[in-house]
Amino acid sequence: MDGHTISKDEDGATRTAVVMAAIRSRLAARTLAPGDRLPSIRRFAATMKVSPSTVVEAYDRLAAEGLIRARQGSGFYVTGGGLPPLALTQAASPQELVVDPFWVSRQSLDAEPGALKPGCGWLPADWMPDEALRRGFRALARADGAILTDYGGTRGASVLRRLLLGRFAEAGLAVSAEQLTLTGSGTQALDLICRFLLRPGDAVLVDDPCYFNFQALLRAHQVRILSVPYTPSGPDIAAFEAVVAAERPRLYLTNSGLHNPTGASLSPQAAYRVLSAATANDMIIVEDDIFADFEPEPSARLAALDGLERVIRIGSFSKTLSAAVRCGYIAARADWIDGLVDLQVATSFGGPGPVSTELLAGVLAGGSYRKHMEELHRRLAQARREVAARLEPLGIRPWLMPRGGFYLWCRLPEDVDSAELARLAVMQGVVLAPGNVFSVAQMAGNFMRFNVAQSRDPRVIEELGQAMAAMRQQGGAAAHD
Amino acid sequence: MDGHTISKDEDGATRTAVVMAAIRSRLAARTLAPGDRLPSIRRFAATMKVSPSTVVEAYDRLAAEGLIRARQGSGFYVTGGGLPPLALTQAASPQELVVDPFWVSRQSLDAEPGALKPGCGWLPADWMPDEALRRGFRALARADGAILTDYGGTRGASVLRRLLLGRFAEAGLAVSAEQLTLTGSGTQALDLICRFLLRPGDAVLVDDPCYFNFQALLRAHQVRILSVPYTPSGPDIAAFEAVVAAERPRLYLTNSGLHNPTGASLSPQAAYRVLSAATANDMIIVEDDIFADFEPEPSARLAALDGLERVIRIGSFSKTLSAAVRCGYIAARADWIDGLVDLQVATSFGGPGPVSTELLAGVLAGGSYRKHMEELHRRLAQARREVAARLEPLGIRPWLMPRGGFYLWCRLPEDVDSAELARLAVMQGVVLAPGNVFSVAQMAGNFMRFNVAQSRDPRVIEELGQAMAAMRQQGGAAAHD
Numbered sequence: 001m002d003g004h005t006i007s008k009d010e011d012g013a014t015r016t017a018v019v020m021a022a023i024r025s026r027l028a029a030r031t032l033a034p035g036d037r038l039p040s041i042r043r044f045a046a047t048m049k050v051s052p053s054t055v056v057e058a059y060d061r062l063a064a065e066g067l068i069r070a071r072q073g074s075g076f077y078v079t080g081g082g083l084p085p086l087a088l089t090q091a092a093s094p095q096e097l098v099v100d101p102f103w104v105s106r107q108s109l110d111a112e113p114g115a116l117k118p119g120c121g122w123l124p125a126d127w128m129p130d131e132a133l134r135r136g137f138r139a140l141a142r143a144d145g146a147i148l149t150d151y152g153g154t155r156g157a158s159v160l161r162r163l164l165l166g167r168f169a170e171a172g173l174a175v176s177a178e179q180l181t182l183t184g185s186g187t188q189a190l191d192l193i194c195r196f197l198l199r200p201g202d203a204v205l206v207d208d209p210c211y212f213n214f215q216a217l218l219r220a221h222q223v224r225i226l227s228v229p230y231t232p233s234g235p236d237i238a239a240f241e242a243v244v245a246a247e248r249p250r251l252y253l254t255n256s257g258l259h260n261p262t263g264a265s266l267s268p269q270a271a272y273r274v275l276s277a278a279t280a281n282d283m284i285i286v287e288d289d290i291f292a293d294f295e296p297e298p299s300a301r302l303a304a305l306d307g308l309e310r311v312i313r314i315g316s317f318s319k320t321l322s323a324a325v326r327c328g329y330i331a332a333r334a335d336w337i338d339g340l341v342d343l344q345v346a347t348s349f350g351g352p353g354p355v356s357t358e359l360l361a362g363v364l365a366g367g368s369y370r371k372h373m374e375e376l377h378r379r380l381a382q383a384r385r386e387v388a389a390r391l392e393p394l395g396i397r398p399w400l401m402p403r404g405g406f407y408l409w410c411r412l413p414e415d416v417d418s419a420e421l422a423r424l425a426v427m428q429g430v431v432l433a434p435g436n437v438f439s440v441a442q443m444a445g446n447f448m449r450f451n452v453a454q455s456r457d458p459r460v461i462e463e464l465g466q467a468m469a470a471m472r473q474q475g476g477a478a479a480h481d
Numbered sequence: 482m483d484g485h486t487i488s489k490d491e492d493g494a495t496r497t498a499v500v501m502a503a504i505r506s507r508l509a510a511r512t513l514a515p516g517d518r519l520p521s522i523r524r525f526a527a528t529m530k531v532s533p534s535t536v537v538e539a540y541d542r543l544a545a546e547g548l549i550r551a552r553q554g555s556g557f558y559v560t561g562g563g564l565p566p567l568a569l570t571q572a573a574s575p576q577e578l579v580v581d582p583f584w585v586s587r588q589s590l591d592a593e594p595g596a597l598k599p600g601c602g603w604l605p606a607d608w609m610p611d612e613a614l615r616r617g618f619r620a621l622a623r624a625d626g627a628i629l630t631d632y633g634g635t636r637g638a639s640v641l642r643r644l645l646l647g648r649f650a651e652a653g654l655a656v657s658a659e660q661l662t663l664t665g666s667g668t669q670a671l672d673l674i675c676r677f678l679l680r681p682g683d684a685v686l687v688d689d690p691c692y693f694n695f696q697a698l699l700r701a702h703q704v705r706i707l708s709v710p711y712t713p714s715g716p717d718i719a720a721f722e723a724v725v726a727a728e729r730p731r732l733y734l735t736n737s738g739l740h741n742p743t744g745a746s747l748s749p750q751a752a753y754r755v756l757s758a759a760t761a762n763d764m765i766i767v768e769d770d771i772f773a774d775f776e777p778e779p780s781a782r783l784a785a786l787d788g789l790e791r792v793i794r795i796g797s798f799s800k801t802l803s804a805a806v807r808c809g810y811i812a813a814r815a816d817w818i819d820g821l822v823d824l825q826v827a828t829s830f831g832g833p834g835p836v837s838t839e840l841l842a843g844v845l846a847g848g849s850y851r852k853h854m855e856e857l858h859r860r861l862a863q864a865r866r867e868v869a870a871r872l873e874p875l876g877i878r879p880w881l882m883p884r885g886g887f888y889l890w891c892r893l894p895e896d897v898d899s900a901e902l903a904r905l906a907v908m909q910g911v912v913l914a915p916g917n918v919f920s921v922a923q924m925a926g927n928f929m930r931f932n933v934a935q936s937r938d939p940r941v942i943e944e945l946g947q948a949m950a951a952m953r954q955q956g957g958a959a960a961h962d
Binding site: 087110126135144151323345 | 512566568569583586591606607614615616618621622626627628629631632634635666667668672676681694697700804805806807820826827833834835840
């Protein structure tokens with residue numbers, strides 16, 4: 001993407017965040033312990049190459065979070081009695097309208113029934129394989145008692161693992177049984193990998209923009225988040241190679257096919273250079289392939305290119321079959337899978353429940369899955385065209401027209417700030433996904449992600465138009481104050 | 482408990498583990514970074530007050546794990562290129578028969594169908610509310626489409642939360658809606674709390690013995706695990722007060738009612754002193770109340786005494802209704818719940834799936850639950866008596882006779898090592914739960930936990946008798962070598 005210029009305010013906010021992150025990582029690593037005095041404002045400003053006022057701002061915010069405390073005339077000290085609980089957001093309560101990476105999750109997960117959710121990340125119920133799921137529940141009502149009551153194996157049901165291995169093989173990815181485990185969800189797959197491979201303070205590289213919950217999850221791991229601009233054929237390769245060589249991140253986290261939020265896919269050339277840079281700098285890649293089955297034809301995959309040496313493939317069934325039946329998977333090196341399975345036992349006492357895996361295996365094996373996906377391809381292609389056409393009169397245009405999937409990453413008219421628009425729209429019961437929740441560098445304030453399957457209700461475009469008009473009026477009024 | 486004498490070998494193993502843990506925590510805290518030289522054998526032996534050979538043993542093991550590397554003639558160095566993945570166990574593969582806190586989980590979760598599992602931690606399928614569950618699946622087959630396909634709210638289904646609040650109120654625990662969230666499982670409830678409140682290197686106190694997966698989970702959090710001996714009325718209060726004052730642990734993790742593995746319950750006096758010591762030393766308590774409904778009459782609860790100020794109550798439905806339908810809960814201070822819910826969004830994209838919560842709510846609300854639990858009380862009381870009587874001729878005797886639940890914590894004949902017995906028995910397809918997997922201080926080598934509902938098959942006692950005989954023969958033979 002272009003438009004990387006950062007406004008003066010944004011720049012200041014970024015510098016403050018960098019100083020805060022530096023102190024947080026010292027606290028996490030315990031090089032600053034309870035009772036310790038923080039570096040003086042002047043000295044730390046010099047160390048961090050920022051102005052003293054930026055350090056003051058950062059210390060004040062950390063003090064507001066309770067991590068440090070000012071003592072009259074003698075500087076700032078780490079608070080005693082143990083660190084405060086992990087603070088992932090700056091919002092005092094979920095009700096506060098701080099538009100951060102948690103905002104879309106909270107608003108869309110906790111929306112009232114019937115709310116309009118063009119910003120949410122899943123398909124409407126009536127696009128899902130309703131009859132196959134109902135048939136699955138009727139089958140469960142007759143299943144063996146152990147399936148209804150036991151925990152199941154540490155790697156999840158073998159019937160579902162076998163089905164997955166077969167599907168991987170069809171897609172040209174040779175995975176052996178020892179290289180696969182089921183997990184509680186796709187997000188839990190990524191979480192386990194981060195716990196297994198990362199330590200607080202490690203650097204992790206993501207695309208800009210990227211799926212907002214990647215940021216939320218990485219914050220929970222207290223790692224340093226780096227980003228690289230995403231282009232229509234994958235990450236900006238020159239920037240990618242530079243940041244990987246300079247910062248040597250431990251991990252790169254991406255979607256290769258139908259990238260979230262842009263809908264772009266990785267080109268074979270970009271795939272080769274990404275993997276080469278990773279190999280040269282001993283970086284691990286996590287390829288979240290959750291949208292694989294939405295591609296009309298498969299695009300380049302890092303996992304296939306690499307043969308699961310340093311690439312880990314993860315995915316789930318929440319976009320294609322059901323998000324109410326939680327289950328994900330990890331395909332990786334066999335020795336890593338062993339460690340991940342232990343970690344899943346320690347932290348979840350096993351994988352997904354047999355009820356979920358039995359149901360998913362039934363639907364996948366039932367023969368109706370291929371037809372369901374073909375139907376989805378057809379409906380989504382139509383919805384992408386329709387929704388793009390309806391957004392056009394509002395001056396909202398797709399950055400590119402994706403080959404598949406349900407997202408359109410759109411540029412708004414120049415005078416419209418997407419976070420402000422989202423705050424206005426949510427008061428009218430419309431959940432939007434404003435650009436900057438996807439952007440580590442906060443350079444997507446003029447973008448918005450639309451889920452085309454959730455945007456076909458005419459009220460979505462109506463409410464959007466009204467919110468934009470209201471915003472412009474407020475902006476105009478404010479300019480006259 | 483008594484019998485705290487530690488054999489010479491166990492003592493050596495413990496010392497090695499302590500040295501290894503000390504190095505691991507320096508690696509985690511990055512006071513030892515990749516490329517750094519480790520302290521010399523002689524110097525570190527003096528620091529840790531152990532013999533040089535113990536340090537050599539510890540360094541060799543850490544090198545085998547890949548954490549450090551010996552350089553010819555110049556000592557040990559932290560391996561470069563980032564820390565290796567988190568190693569939770571010493572076993573190179575799950576197949577290895579290292580009896581550690583993961584051993585019982587792996588053996589019982591991955592047992593072949595039909596294996597005998599007197600060591601496992603759940604009831605057989607035919608003790609569970611089979612008909613109510615099947616009715617629940619038939620109801621799901623007719624449910625609203627959104628329940629079958631959507632993620633559900635960030636705190637989990639409100640219908641199940643309301644049912645839980647009602648049940649807490651009945652038990653004298655006033656919990657408001659803001660103080661409760663559902664989680665993916667009981668283990669995940671504890672895992673979220675640890676991530677929220679703990680940092681690597683923090684001290685956490687557990688009972689000795691305690692549920693083995695507490696240890697596995699705390700290892701994943703890289704905290705320092707302290708333990709206090711458990712008595713028939715709760716933790717040994719003098720020892721508890723001493724360790725809390727001396728070490729100021731951040732958290733104490735316990736089961737108050739029908740403690741796992743002993744089946745003991747906390748007395749009101751012990752509850753008062755535990756809570757007083759926690760308050761005086763600003764320690765948080767996690768009360769895992771997973772066995773609450775197995776008590777014929779409720780015993781003292783820290784959560785009720787404290788009113789959820791510093792006590793967090795967790796639980797699940799896996800022991801009473803189904804482990805195949807994963808769902809747990811956390812009741813705590815409202816501001817902590819907000820933070821925990823954010824963390825669950827970041828790491829699992831929400832709580833338990835609506836399919837699980839709908840099913841559990843249906844069974845709990847259906848009116849048959851009370852009858853099911855009464856039936857379980859009756860059957861378990863009988864099974865406890867029967868199994869105790871069958872173990873008696875083998876010289877295996879309960880440490881106490883619990884008021885409810887499905888565990889008997891038993892002392893073995895003096896010459897029988899329970900880990901060795903478990904290793905022999907598993908080769909005959911019998912999964913046992915040897916004492917030391919429950920013991921941080923490794924002082925329960927002469928104990929074994931029996932699940933009475935899983936021990937009624939006469940083959941359990943037969944196989945146990947044969948394994949004991951084989952062990953004695955081997956021991957005798959070895960003595961003659």
